[in-house]
Amino acid sequence: MSTTAPTFAFTRSAAEERTKRSLGRRRGIVDRVVTLFCLLATAVGLFFLGAILFTLLRRGLVALDLTIFTAEFAPTRYGDDSLPKGGLLHAITGSLIQVAIATAIGTPIGLFVGTYLAEYSQRTALGNAVRFVSDILLSAPSILIGLFIYQIVVLPMGGFSGIAGALALAVIVVPVVVRTTEDMLQLIPNTLREAVIALGAPKWKMIVLVCYKAALSGIVTGVLLAIARIAGETAPLLLTSFGNNVVSTDLSRPMASLPISIYQQANSGFPDLIEIAWTGALLVTAGVLVINILARVLLRKRI
Amino acid sequence: MSDMAIRVRSAPTLGARRTPGSLGDKLFAALCTVAGLFVLLTLGGIIVTLFLGGLPAFLHFGLDFLVSTRWDPVEGREEFGAFISVFGTVVTSILAIIFAVPVAFGIAYFLTELAPLWVRRPLGIAVELLAAVPSIIYGMWGLFVLVPFVQMHIQLRFGEALGEIPYVGFLFASNSFAGTSIFSASLVLAIMILPFIAATMRDVFEQVPAVYKESAYGLGATRWEVMTGVVIPYTRVSLVGGIMLGLGRALGETMAVTFVIGNANRMPSSIFDPSTTIASVIAMEFPESLAGSLQQSALFAIGFLLFVISFLVLATSRWLLRPRLK
Numbered sequence: 001m002s003t004t005a006p007t008f009a010f011t012r013s014a015a016e017e018r019t020k021r022s023l024g025r026r027r028g029i030v031d032r033v034v035t036l037f038c039l040l041a042t043a044v045g046l047f048f049l050g051a052i053l054f055t056l057l058r059r060g061l062v063a064l065d066l067t068i069f070t071a072e073f074a075p076t077r078y079g080d081d082s083l084p085k086g087g088l089l090h091a092i093t094g095s096l097i098q099v100a101i102a103t104a105i106g107t108p109i110g111l112f113v114g115t116y117l118a119e120y121s122q123r124t125a126l127g128n129a130v131r132f133v134s135d136i137l138l139s140a141p142s143i144l145i146g147l148f149i150y151q152i153v154v155l156p157m158g159g160f161s162g163i164a165g166a167l168a169l170a171v172i173v174v175p176v177v178v179r180t181t182e183d184m185l186q187l188i189p190n191t192l193r194e195a196v197i198a199l200g201a202p203k204w205k206m207i208v209l210v211c212y213k214a215a216l217s218g219i220v221t222g223v224l225l226a227i228a229r230i231a232g233e234t235a236p237l238l239l240t241s242f243g244n245n246v247v248s249t250d251l252s253r254p255m256a257s258l259p260i261s262i263y264q265q266a267n268s269g270f271p272d273l274i275e276i277a278w279t280g281a282l283l284v285t286a287g288v289l290v291i292n293i294l295a296r297v298l299l300r301k302r303i
Numbered sequence: 304m305s306d307m308a309i310r311v312r313s314a315p316t317l318g319a320r321r322t323p324g325s326l327g328d329k330l331f332a333a334l335c336t337v338a339g340l341f342v343l344l345t346l347g348g349i350i351v352t353l354f355l356g357g358l359p360a361f362l363h364f365g366l367d368f369l370v371s372t373r374w375d376p377v378e379g380r381e382e383f384g385a386f387i388s389v390f391g392t393v394v395t396s397i398l399a400i401i402f403a404v405p406v407a408f409g410i411a412y413f414l415t416e417l418a419p420l421w422v423r424r425p426l427g428i429a430v431e432l433l434a435a436v437p438s439i440i441y442g443m444w445g446l447f448v449l450v451p452f453v454q455m456h457i458q459l460r461f462g463e464a465l466g467e468i469p470y471v472g473f474l475f476a477s478n479s480f481a482g483t484s485i486f487s488a489s490l491v492l493a494i495m496i497l498p499f500i501a502a503t504m505r506d507v508f509e510q511v512p513a514v515y516k517e518s519a520y521g522l523g524a525t526r527w528e529v530m531t532g533v534v535i536p537y538t539r540v541s542l543v544g545g546i547m548l549g550l551g552r553a554l555g556e557t558m559a560v561t562f563v564i565g566n567a568n569r570m571p572s573s574i575f576d577p578s579t580t581i582a583s584v585i586a587m588e589f590p591e592s593l594a595g596s597l598q599q600s601a602l603f604a605i606g607f608l609l610f611v612i613s614f615l616v617l618a619t620s621r622w623l624l625r626p627r628l629k
């Protein structure tokens with residue numbers, strides 16, 4: 001093109017040349033200003049992550065000692081150091097129990113729904129509806145899930161209970177597992193499925209023995225992400241398991257949980273209880289972030 | 304193997320041929336379908352229980368419930384109206400979107416086009432970790448770090464500088480100096496939804512075929528010109544979808560907002576006034592309300608309203624994002 005271009009392209013007047021230069025300079029400046037803005041925006045995002053983690057470490061480490069893991073809630077000892085120091089044992093126990101039950105209930109349901117979407121319902125109206133509803137549930141306000149469980153479990157049982165809390169968390173687990181399971185199953189090449197079917201295996205064996213195996217790390221990632229999500233959930237638990245100040249393993253009675261304990265002690269107004277709340281916050285965040293990083297490492301290996 | 308060989312040999316003699324595992328197949332398919340139906344049932348259950356729970360309040364107050372600004376749970380003179388909490392929910396969410404979208408756009412643009420390849424992955428993970436921090440942590444951090452900062456450094460200065468502007472000045476002039484306010488709540492919400500919007504925008508930008516961008520670069524366009532001339536027009540619809548997804552998250556957020564909004568059942572006149580949102584009212588009052596009381600029914604009723612609002616926003620978002628999802 002340039003070799004055949006007529007020579008008048010180079011015979012611009014001086015004024016034209018100046019306009020071209022200043023236009024080019026302005027475009028360059030705009031480009032650089034926007035780049036700077038984007039750098040700044042990224043810095044702002046990182047700053048908030050850093051600020052939150054810094055505050056958590058600075059204020060959470062103050063009260064972090066063995067008593068946190070061995071003692072139950074104790075009332076404030078404000079101004080009187082002879083009183084026993086409180087801990088978070090009741091909350092840690094309660095959280096572990098409820099998260100474990102919620103995961104145990106939610107994972108198989110999510111797994112089957114994900115399987116249904118990926119293997120059985122291609123382009124059917126019911127499949128699309130299930131996918132749509134599952135995506136809505138993924139982002140639905142969690143406090144409304146608390147209200148729902150309150151109506152169908154807490155009211156008939158006659159009071160707040162640990163099992164109600166676990167069920168509310170299970171409702172949150174399902175859509176997270178559905179999404180990752182479906183995505184991971186759809187990554188499996190169809191030739192693999194055809195090879196299994198061609199060997200004479202029934203479809204369910206193909207799914208359980210081959211597809212699940214191929215998608216295993218992805219599915220585990222989904223479960224881990226779901227655990228990370230519910231470990232910090234507070235709102236639905238306020239309306240279902242309510243909280244408790246002593247270690248309780250009775251599922252039919254109110255049960256403590258880390259987020260609820262943090263919420264109650266942070267709002268208590270006593271400096272020593274607020275310190276413990278910060279330690280709880282540090283524990284929850286550390287747990288959630290470690291699980292998240294673990295999940296990402298797992299997924300990276302697969303891809 | 305031997306099993307298959309036997310089957311092949313004996314196949315002609317059998318009338319209706321039964322493949323081994325056909326029962327298992329039927330059972331497994333049924334299991335998966337039932338699980339799928341269970342998801343539909345859950346959403347249906349949420350709608351029905353919220354509506355039934357709120358029905359007494361809807362019947363008692365009628366349409367007035369939607370526009371009334373009274374919220375008085377004191378026994379004997381109970382009166383409930385949804386307007387303040389609905390207003391607070393919508394205003395804080397929209398302000399949060401206004402704060403968060405430019406920053407999220409900057410992060411997404413930086414991560415997809417500007418950053419050198421070796422920083423993209425760690426930066427992307429950092430943004431995703433910000434999304435993983437539980438909302439109660441945002442609430443605590445907001446209450447103990449952000450609220451004092453707003454109180455000391457932002458509220459007074461903005462109030463004095465902007466309060467004198469005719470017509471809109473009242474938005475910045477407040478008599479409440481606690482620091483817990485609509486502004487603080489919006490700020491915390493903005494930080495919370497920032498990573499969601501940034502991650503969605505990044506995914507959307509990555510969908511643009513490289514050929515389109517390369518053609519524009521080949522014509523001499525700068526990076527910003529490629530953004531405004533190629534990437535944004537190509538992804539416009541999905542971008543709006545991503546923003547709506549963030550809005551949906553902000554509308555239903557409970558703990559982060561409850562800590563910093565002040566929980567005052569008053570109509571705010573300034574962004575520095577305390578107010579409340581639907582989710583905060585439920586979190587504050589529901590655990591103490593009596594089962595079957597009018598107050599509890601009113602809380603279910605505003606929960607139903609929250610569900611309707613966030614369902615509409617999330618459904619729109621998903622509809623707009625569907626070219627990306629499929």
